[in-house]
Amino acid sequence: MKKIISLHPIRGIIIHCNPPQILALTFLFFIVVGACLLKMPVATYTSITWLDAWFTATSAITVTGLVVVDTGSTYTLFGEIVIMFLMQIGGLGLMTFSVLILMMMRKKIGLRQRLLTQESLNLNQTSLGGLLRLVKLLFIFSITIEAIAFIFLAVKWVPTYGWADGLNYSLFHSISAFNNAGFSLWSDSLSQYVGDPLVNIVITGLFITGGLGFTVLVDIWDKKGFHRLSLHSKLMLVGTLVINVTALCILFVLEYSNPETIGNFSFVDKLWGSYFQAVTPRTAGFNSLDIAAMNESSILVTMLLMFIGAGSGSTGSGIKVTTFVVMLLATMSFLRGKNDTTAFKRTIKSHVIVRALSIMMISISCIFIAIFMLTVTENAPFLTIAFEVISAFGTVGLSMGLTGELTTLGKEVIMIMMFIGRIGPLTMAFVFAKKRESSIRYPEEDVFTG
Numbered sequence: 134m135k136k137i138i139s140l141h142p143i144r145g146i147i148i149h150c151n152p153p154q155i156l157a158l159t160f161l162f163f164i165v166v167g168a169c170l171l172k173m174p175v176a177t178y179t180s181i182t183w184l185d186a187w188f189t190a191t192s193a194i195t196v197t198g199l200v201v202v203d204t205g206s207t208y209t210l211f212g213e214i215v216i217m218f219l220m221q222i223g224g225l226g227l228m229t230f231s232v233l234i235l236m237m238m239r240k241k242i243g244l245r246q247r248l249l250t251q252e253s254l255n256l257n258q259t260s261l262g263g264l265l266r267l268v269k270l271l272f273i274f275s276i277t278i279e280a281i282a283f284i285f286l287a288v289k290w291v292p293t294y295g296w297a298d299g300l301n302y303s304l305f306h307s308i309s310a311f312n313n314a315g316f317s318l319w320s321d322s323l324s325q326y327v328g329d330p331l332v333n334i335v336i337t338g339l340f341i342t343g344g345l346g347f348t349v350l351v352d353i354w355d356k357k358g359f360h361r362l363s364l365h366s367k368l369m370l371v372g373t374l375v376i377n378v379t380a381l382c383i384l385f386v387l388e389y390s391n392p393e394t395i396g397n398f399s400f401v402d403k404l405w406g407s408y409f410q411a412v413t414p415r416t417a418g419f420n421s422l423d424i425a426a427m428n429e430s431s432i433l434v435t436m437l438l439m440f441i442g443a444g445s446g447s448t449g450s451g452i453k454v455t456t457f458v459v460m461l462l463a464t465m466s467f468l469r470g471k472n473d474t475t476a477f478k479r480t481i482k483s484h485v486i487v488r489a490l491s492i493m494m495i496s497i498s499c500i501f502i503a504i505f506m507l508t509v510t511e512n513a514p515f516l517t518i519a520f521e522v523i524s525a526f527g528t529v530g531l532s533m534g535l536t537g538e539l540t541t542l543g544k545e546v547i548m549i550m551m552f553i554g555r556i557g558p559l560t561m562a563f564v565f566a567k568k569r570e571s572s573i574r575y576p577e578e579d580v581f582t583g
Contacts, residue, residue, distance in 0.1 A: 157556055164190045164552075167219045176212035184544060191548045193219035195555035196448060198315020198418030198530020199521075199547065201537050205318035210301070216316060217308050223555065224312025224343065224448035225275055270354070271347045275311065278342060282307040285335050310339035313449040315418015315530030323409075327421040328402035333409055340417035341377075344443030345369060364479045365455060369444045372454040373415075376441065380411035383434055393426035414438035416449030418530025425533040429516065432533070436520055439527040440496070450528040450554045452496050459489040495558040500526055503550050510542045511535070525550035 167190030170176060172183060181189075185201050192199050193216045208216065283303050291299030302318055309316045317323060326332040342350070352366040359367065385407035388394045395406040409421045414435045424432070442451010459474070463486045466474040474481045503522045511518060513535050521535045525547045539547060 157552075160194060160552065160556060163194050163219065163222065166190075167194060167215060170215045171208070171212055173211075176209055176215060177207055178209060179207065181207065184541060188544050188548055189216070190219060191551055192530070193314065193316065194223040195528050195551040196220055196223045196312045196314040196416075196450075197525060197528040197551045197555070198309070198317075199525060199532060199536045199551070200316070200530075201539065201544065203320050204316055205320065213301070213305060213318070217305060220308055220312045220314040220316065224314065225271065270351050274347075274350060275343075278339065279307045279311050282311065282335050282339050285331065289329075289331050306336065307339065310336045310417065310419070311343045311448065313340050313343050313416045313418065313443060313447070313528070315413075315416075317419060322420045324421050324423070327406045327409070328398065330405070333405050333421075336419060337409060337412050337417075340415070340419075340449075341373070341412060343448040344415055344417070345373065346444030346447040348446050349444060364477060364481075365445075367477050368455050368458050372458045373444070376438070376454065377412050377415075380414075380434065380438055381408050384411050384431055387428050387431045387434070388422075391426070391428060394422045410435075411438075414527075414529055414531060415441070416443045416451055416527050416529050418524075418528075420531055424520075424531055425517075432516060432520060435531070436523050439523045439529045439531065440500075442527045450526075450557070452492050452558075456489045456492050459486060460493060463489075492558055496526065499550065499553055499558060503546050506546050507543055510540050510546070511538075513538070521547065522550060526554040528554045 164187070168183070168186040171189055172181070172186040174180070181202055188199075188201050189204075191197075204213070204216070286303035286307060287300055290302045293299065294302060305316070305318055308314070315322075319325070323332060323336065346369060348363075349366045349369050352362050356362050356366075359370075362370070385395075385403065388396070388407065388410075389403065390396050395403040398406060406422055409419075410427075413419050413421075415438060424435070427435070440451060441457045442453055443449025445453045445455055458476075459481060462476055462481065463474045466472075474486060500522055503526070504519050507513075507518045507522060508515065517533045517535050520531075520533050521539075523529075524531050528551055536547070
């Protein structure tokens with residue numbers, strides 16, 4: 134990263150950090166604060182360990198949803214409010230809130246705050262000039278869409294659970310869904326609503342919208358026509374549609390006769406169950422079916438969906454849809470013998486392809502190391518371990534039941550994976566990387582590959 138930012142601690146020691154480093158430190162700060170709040174007696178019905186408090190705070194701020202204790206029965210209203218707060222700031226971006234506060238105080242937004250917000254939202258391709266407008270629209274849109282969803286869910290749940298619990302369930306799940314957090318106040322997540330059209334539409338509508346990416350949403354609002362959208366928005370929308378429809382069809386066929394998932398449902402409920410389970414791995418984390426009861430082929434498909442994740446600048450994680458699409462298009466161009474990678478009559482720049490390749494390689498490396506470590510520390514099947522790691526990296530929150538059984542070291546590994554997944558593998562690499570420029574150019578030479 135080119136820009137170096139100086140922080141001046143109270144003691145007067147000057148620490149030079151680049152935006153990725155500051156972003157990582159800010160996440161760590163909120164994890165510490167969140168863990169301390171969740172460890173307070175007022176936050177839980179029964180005492181929890183410091184490690185469980187750390188894990189929950191990390192899972193909430195990284196909008197993952199993996200839990201080592203049951204959220205609804207363990208945390209009081211105060212604890213649930215802390216988790217909601219962590220999910221909200223984790224989903225919209227820590228720096229987004231700091232910029233909004235400065236704007237409300239009518240303070241000047243300097244280059245430092247803009248760079249940090251850009252890094253926090255993973256919007257490196259967005260101009261600094263248009264960033265403030267994006268932040269304002271982001272905040273307004275997020276609150277509006279969560280409020281609308283809250284009303285719809287309240288209509289469903291208030292008559293069932295009463296005013297207090299019904300409103301609490303509605304608000305908690307609205308925030309959790311839009312921010313792709315996956316936290317639920319029920320131990321079986323949303324399994325009891327597998328065939329409920331209202332809950333399915335509202336919850337999936339929230340996390341699909343949040344997972345598209347804020348730049349895409351603003352682009353749609355401004356352009357109001359598919360042909361006028363940016364290349365990024367077109368790739369994101371088409372990629373999301375194709376992936377979701379393909380996943381729906383595959384899971385419907387694979388699970389159709391499975392009596393432990395949708396095998397005993399009516400045809401309509403089978404469609405609802407397949408639909409929800411096809412779109413939720415895109416970092417949402419809710420489940421309406423028992424993940425551990427799914428066929429291994431369905432689990433492998435789910436793992437791929439979790440690895441791909443949502444969109445850049447969204448509340449979700451993973452390698453991102455556009456990264457996956459760019460790599461796919463680049464491969465197709467190579468196989469066709471084309472020098473350029475194109476889409477929608479536009480050429481994708483070479484440095485974008487290199488960036489996508491870097492994200493892919495760093496992500497695979499992190500996942501491999503984490504899986505290796507858990508195969509040493511955990512007594513669980515390989516597929517279960519691999520699923521847990523990819524779920525943590527994609528900040529998805531789905532689990533085959535391993536989370537609550539993790540050893541101390543296993544929990545720490547998963548926490549690190551959630552942290553890396555939310556910040557972004559490339560951003561995490563920049564935290565430790567040191568830029569070295571050289572004026573020396575060496576002659577080119579071919580290397581045999583493949």
